[in-house]
Amino acid sequence: MAFYRSHVLVSVDPECLSRGAHDVIDALNDELIAQGLLDEVQVLETSRIGDPYRLGPDMLVYPENIHYANLSADDIPFLVEEHFLKGRVVEKFRAQEKAVSDEELGAPKPKEVRIVLRNCGKIDPHNIEDYIAEDGYQALASVITGMTPEQVIDEVMKSGLRGRGGAGFPAARKWQLCRQVADNPKYLTCNADEGDPGAFMNRRVLESDPHSVVEGMIIAAYAIGASMGYIYCRAEYPIAVQNLKIAIAQAHEFGFLGGNIFGTDFSFDLEVRMGAGAFVCGEETALIASIEGKRGEPRPRPPFPAVKGVWGKPTNNNNVETYAVVPQIILRGAEWYSSMGTEKSKGTKTFAIAGDVINTGLIEVPFGITLRDVIFEVGGGIKDGKHFKAIQTGGPMGGCLTSEHLDLPLDYEALTAAGSMMGSGGLIIMDDETCMVDMARFFMEFTQDESCGKCTPCRVGTRRILEVLEKICAGHGEAGDIETLEFLCNEVAKNSLCGLGQGAPNPVISMLKHFRSEYEAHIYEKKCPAKVCKALIRYEIQPATCTGCTVCARNCPVEAIEGERRLAHKIDVDKCIRCGICLQVCNFNAINVL
Amino acid sequence: MINNAEHRPESLAGEKDLAAIVESAVRKHGARADEFIPILLEINHEYGYIPGQAIRLARKLLHAPEDHILVSEGRLYGLASFYHMLHTEKNGRHVVQFCESAPCHVQGGRELWKSLQQTLGLKAGETGADGRFTLKTVSCLGVCGVGPVILVDDDLYGNVSPEQLADIFARYE
Numbered sequence: 148m149a150f151y152r153s154h155v156l157v158s159v160d161p162e163c164l165s166r167g168a169h170d171v172i173d174a175l176n177d178e179l180i181a182q183g184l185l186d187e188v189q190v191l192e193t194s195r196i197g198d199p200y201r202l203g204p205d206m207l208v209y210p211e212n213i214h215y216a217n218l219s220a221d222d223i224p225f226l227v228e229e230h231f232l233k234g235r236v237v238e239k240f241r242a243q244e245k246a247v248s249d250e251e252l253g254a255p256k257p258k259e260v261r262i263v264l265r266n267c268g269k270i271d272p273h274n275i276e277d278y279i280a281e282d283g284y285q286a287l288a289s290v291i292t293g294m295t296p297e298q299v300i301d302e303v304m305k306s307g308l309r310g311r312g313g314a315g316f317p318a319a320r321k322w323q324l325c326r327q328v329a330d331n332p333k334y335l336t337c338n339a340d341e342g343d344p345g346a347f348m349n350r351r352v353l354e355s356d357p358h359s360v361v362e363g364m365i366i367a368a369y370a371i372g373a374s375m376g377y378i379y380c381r382a383e384y385p386i387a388v389q390n391l392k393i394a395i396a397q398a399h400e401f402g403f404l405g406g407n408i409f410g411t412d413f414s415f416d417l418e419v420r421m422g423a424g425a426f427v428c429g430e431e432t433a434l435i436a437s438i439e440g441k442r443g444e445p446r447p448r449p450p451f452p453a454v455k456g457v458w459g460k461p462t463n464n465n466n467v468e469t470y471a472v473v474p475q476i477i478l479r480g481a482e483w484y485s486s487m488g489t490e491k492s493k494g495t496k497t498f499a500i501a502g503d504v505i506n507t508g509l510i511e512v513p514f515g516i517t518l519r520d521v522i523f524e525v526g527g528g529i530k531d532g533k534h535f536k537a538i539q540t541g542g543p544m545g546g547c548l549t550s551e552h553l554d555l556p557l558d559y560e561a562l563t564a565a566g567s568m569m570g571s572g573g574l575i576i577m578d579d580e581t582c583m584v585d586m587a588r589f590f591m592e593f594t595q596d597e598s599c600g601k602c603t604p605c606r607v608g609t610r611r612i613l614e615v616l617e618k619i620c621a622g623h624g625e626a627g628d629i630e631t632l633e634f635l636c637n638e639v640a641k642n643s644l645c646g647l648g649q650g651a652p653n654p655v656i657s658m659l660k661h662f663r664s665e666y667e668a669h670i671y672e673k674k675c676p677a678k679v680c681k682a683l684i685r686y687e688i689q690p691a692t693c694t695g696c697t698v699c700a701r702n703c704p705v706e707a708i709e710g711e712r713r714l715a716h717k718i719d720v721d722k723c724i725r726c727g728i729c730l731q732v733c734n735f736n737a738i739n740v741l
Numbered sequence: 742m743i744n745n746a747e748h749r750p751e752s753l754a755g756e757k758d759l760a761a762i763v764e765s766a767v768r769k770h771g772a773r774a775d776e777f778i779p780i781l782l783e784i785n786h787e788y789g790y791i792p793g794q795a796i797r798l799a800r801k802l803l804h805a806p807e808d809h810i811l812v813s814e815g816r817l818y819g820l821a822s823f824y825h826m827l828h829t830e831k832n833g834r835h836v837v838q839f840c841e842s843a844p845c846h847v848q849g850g851r852e853l854w855k856s857l858q859q860t861l862g863l864k865a866g867e868t869g870a871d872g873r874f875t876l877k878t879v880s881c882l883g884v885c886g887v888g889p890v891i892l893v894d895d896d897l898y899g900n901v902s903p904e905q906l907a908d909i910f911a912r913y914e
Contacts, residue, residue, distance in 0.1 A: 161884045161897055161899075162884055162886050162887045162899055164897065165884070165887060165890075165897045165899035165900075166887070166899060166900070203887075248813070307776070341883060342880065342881065343881070344842030344843045344844055344880065344881035344885070345842070345844040345881065345885050346881075346883070346885075347884060347885055349887065350883045350884075366787075381883075382782065382883050383826075383883060384883060385895075420775070420779075421779065421782065422824075423778050423781070423824035423825070423826045423827055423881075424824050424825030424826035424827070424880075425784055425823065425824050425825060426880055437778065438775060439774060439775055440773075440774040440775045440776065440777035440778055440820070441774075441820075442819055442820060442823045443823065443824075464836060466850040499885065501844035501848075501885035501886070502843075502844055502847050502848065503847055503848070507848075507885065507888075508886050509885045509886075533828055539843070543843075573844075573885075575844050575847065576842050576862065577847055578847075581847060585844065589843055589846060590843065592841075593841075593842060593843075593880060596880070597880065648745075652777055678849075704859075726855060727855075
């Protein structure tokens with residue numbers, strides 16, 4: 148048996164790959180061979196190691212537990228010589244520890260509690276034995292050999308687990324509804340179509356710890372009496388799809404999937420179904436239609452999928468995170484899980500922080516943490532010294548919250564009461580250089596594009612709302628536009644068939660509520676306070692500061708700048724396309740945006 | 742920086758036998774309703790897009806009234822035109838997809854989009870006259886931690902700045 152004195156884990160998630168992780172691994176292997184260390188140092192691929200994201204590719208060296216980050220292939224020869232030959236830690240490559248330190252370092256973190264993310268970056272997702280070593284499939288064993296389906300449902304009910312996909316419906320109650328339907332066969336579906344912009348928690352779990360989802364699904368299938376399950380994963384996550392397929396195959400080998408699991412008469416099989424690029428397929432009835440090989444168009448409910456789902460049969464649908472947590476609840480008990488969180492929102496939730504903060508990435512915290520803590524303590528505050536303006540929660544169907552909401556606890560009820568929603572957990576943070584009208588237009592562009600087209604209020608309504616927003620951003624806003632927006636938003640929200648249409652107006656409504664003055668400035672004063680909307684801003688050269696160096700004039704793509712050498716230059720406002728190049732090339736800060 | 746690149750076939754439409762691709766896709770996945778989307782995805786990947794002829798060929802192989810599987814060309818075209826990752830029109834040799842969702846937008850996406858259009862000389866949806874690049878926008882790819890993001894064929898690039906574009910595109914003939 149080979150005895151390795153050192154194990155090196157290198158992260159190969161999409162972010163690190165896009166920054167050259169494979170080149171780093173190749174260089175590492177080459178150097179280890181050159182130094183004759185290949186028998187002593189084992190190189191393993193893993194998924195992302197801790198936070199923050201920006202510093203990949205990174206590696207973790209055991210047994211010393213040293214975390215190196217921001218590596219390139221050129222760094223490797225030096226690293227190998229110093230660390231593996233001379234036994235000296237290379238300080239300059241070490242990852243800077245931020246407020247949120249890695250769970251692997253052992254110290255209790257300020258606000259995080261990692262349950263769903265506990266294995267991410269620590270285990271090899273291609274190796275089921277790694278998962279088993281972390282108590283994997285123990286919960287399944289105890290469920291199948293020692294509990295009845297009713298007892299399982301009971302335990303999950305007591306834990307207070309709510310669906311993590313966005314609606315927050317009590318998971319166990321959903322299972323119960325499906326269990327009670329007298330029809331066969333029953334199906335399980337897992338919604339891995341995470342399409343919310345800014346949400347990538349599910350992606351991490353699927354890539355780094357696919358077995359947690361598999362195990363959770365088998366337990367749920369046992370509770371409901373399902374015989375077949377589908378994990379509907381978006382095609383934009385190729386690594387997640389690949390790792391899921393490997394995990395399922397291995398689970399089969401070990402007898403956790405297939406016929407007569409653990410020697411009982413419970414049989415269950417799992418398959419991965421890929422999406423093909425349609426955000427609306429994250430809606431459960433559209434998801435089911437897509438599995439059936441149809442256009443992803445939602446259906447009216449009732450009948451709910453629990454009664455009539457895939458192929459018209461009873462189907463239970465849950466999000467990736469909901470399933471991933473189930474084995475832990477079984478293992479550690481409902482009481483443990485419900486001891487965390489707030490009164491109505493129990494347990495922990497993963498959040499993805501994206502946007503204008505210093506630490507973007509994933510966190511997992513108990514419900515109840517304040518927005519202030521999330522943005523400033525965990526997120527590290529707004530980057531580039533700018534100021535916080537707003538945070539969008541719940542993705543394109545959610546609402547925005549402002550500085551008056553900073554002390555709001557993050558839980559289902561509090562967010563809904565404030566006019567937003569939990570959604571899947573994507574948090575987009577915006578600084579003071581963001582135009583809220585532009586952002587509303589942006590979100591509406593997304594939902595309009597993704598609308599399936601089946602029902603008129605959504606198909607036509609979102610287009611009309613978008614037209615008005617585009618008109619305002621282009622400087623053609625007129626009196627009555629805000630009232631038109633309010634009317635349209637109300638109609639679309641009330642009359643759309645599914646959550647996409649019902650939620651599409653939310654960003655517009657909440658941004659109108661909190662930033663009405665910005666809308667009015669666009670319409671009545673034809674000004675964009677955040678200086679974003681191109682049609683409403685002007686670039687102007689300050690004659691007092693301009694030295695006449697001609698750099699801007701030479702770089703202007705539309706030749707809108709005139710001036711003689713050493714004399715103040717001038718921008719022709721009619722020709723200027725507001726591309727910003729002159730601002731970038733000016734060495735004297737002589738250009739202002741008004 | 743390369744991701745899980747599956748090499749795109751060097752020469753696409755014209756040199757590949759469309760009928761063979763369709764047949765192999767149907768054989769690989771099976772002629773069942775729940776396999777229609779995987780079949781179309783495969784044809785799209787192997788041929789570069791799904792032309793009308795592919796729909797006709799696929800329909801012949803999938804329509805099996807004696808097994809109660811009724812498939813029309815409209816049904817298949819309805820799928821091909823609904824899902825963003827299925828293309829019904831020919832693209833350039835390389836497809837550049839820019840993530841236009843909010844997180845990338847606020848992390849420099851706005852500026853990058855301007856540069857992208859300038860560097861390629863294309864607007865969204867257009868293919869260059871030389872057939873080299875097609876520029877498209879795409880919805881959130883789920884790698885928001887390294888925004889702004891672009892996808893060239895199957896290769897993912899993160900933290901992209903306008904200065905890097907020329908180098909990135911130089912890798913693609």
